[in-house]
Amino acid sequence: MTSLRYRRAPLLALVAVLLFPPAAEAQDPVDPVTTVAAATPDRPSYDVSLRADADGSHWTGRETVSFRNASRTPLRSVDVRLWGNGTDGCGSPDAPSPVRVSGVVGGTPRPLTVGCTALRIDLPAPLPRGARASVSFDLAITVPDRVHRFGRDGAHRYLGNALPLLSVRDAGGRHLDPDVGFGESFHTLAGDFRVVLDHPDALLVPATGTTTRRTGAPGRTVSTSVAHGVRDFAWAAGPFRSRTVTTPGGVRLHAYWTATTSAEGVAVDLRDAAGSVDAFGKRFGRYPGGELDLVMSDALDDFGSMEFPGLVLLWTEPEGSAVVHEIAHQWFYGVVGNDQYTAPWLDESFAQYANQSYYGDDTTGCWEDQGEWPSDTAALTRTMGYYADGHRSEYVRVVYGRGACALHDLERVLGGPAMAAMLRGYVRDHWLGVATTADFKRAAQAATARDLGPFWAEHRID
Secondary structure: OOOOOOOOOOHHHHHHHHHOOOOOOOOOOOOHHHOOOOOEOEEEEEEEEEEEOOOOOEEEEEEEEEEEOOOOOOEEEEEEEOHHHOOOOOEOOOOEOOEEEEEEEOOEEOOOEOOOOEEEEEEEEEEOOOOEEEEEEEEEEEOOOOOOOEEEEOOEEEEOOOOOEEOOEEOOEEOOOOOOOOOOOOOOOOEEEEEEEEEEOOOEOOEOOEEEEEEOOOOEEEEEEEEEEEOOOOEEEEOOEEEEEEOOOOOEEEEEEOOOOOHHHHHHHHHHHHHHHHHHHHHHOOOOOOEEEEEEEOOOOOOOOEEEOOEEEEEOEOOEOOHHHHHHOOOEOOOEEOOOOOOOHHHHHHHHHHHHHHHOOOOOOHHHHOOOOOOOOOOOOOOHHHHHOOOHHHHHHHHHHHHHHHHHHHHHHHOHHHHHHHHHHHHHHOOOOEOOHHHHHHHHHHOOOOOOHHHHHHOOOO
């Protein structure tokens, strides 16, 4: 995932924006526990209740998260990530962090770390393997005054990465990576969410999951969104225009757009969203959410687009947006999770490959067309830390350009039917789990008698 998304546009133009920002049904999914057994705390369940002010700029309420210890080692603490503070950090007395937690119950909080994006909570007693516990806290969210996935656009508010989430710890230790300021550093396990949002009637509130609405206090609406098996929860609020369509495959698309967004762009986005969500469902396994919200604005040009489970934020112009790329992310990071800081190619390259495949782009010779590697140290399997440490100019060119081309090259090696079957199996085997580069390499190698070692070496997939 990144805040910049591909349409069918030249790569160099997209690089400039990022670097200088103003088939058949898949088989039944496997039990996610089998694919993330070493990762803990797992099976999280989030219960959130928030109340908005008059224009959706401020939200206050309480969040409770319950979880299970999947590790053989007793769990003595949990880490909660406040990703909404990634840009602003710890703020100042006059301008505090956008996401603030207080009143912790169920454990003892330590001071915030990692630029005020990480909160460790010590549990009152060690939690044995297989046992569940919960923590809860008061939550205050102030939407930053910038056009961003967590920000505002005129009268519209976007709350992506605003909700605190449990961090992951596994054989690699605690995942407390920083927000690098571009791309994503996120790593979460799939869980269940029930989010109740109390807001003024004048605000429409698209959100992750299935939403029901009831009348609240005078002039207010209470929207309750429920989502199962998702890694994050996002919402927006504003005087959106809206429309709902159902795809031939049965997925409900709820479109929301600002008054200045072109009608042509909205129509293109709906057309491409309907086509791609059904096509990807046939190719990778049926879209699990049942419904998907498309939040569109023509004012996101300095930011781009962004995917969240069940909701995509789209910079939409008359020719449309990067909606197909964003919808592909519903499978690659949504269904098949990955540690986005350690292996960003596992969702971005795969989403771009799916995007190009859907549009039928001619990718013959695309690897050669990439020219020389941007540096001797460049590789598809570099971390976000590598790109943030003096190699940002390589990020789009390698992860999007070379990554997608590598997958097209692999398809030419395996053959179209074998590639399709391999990807269906890969998605099935890691359904709502977390995959690694090694997992993908094993899946690809199992699809052919040919030794893929030279292929991995040529494409710098370690």
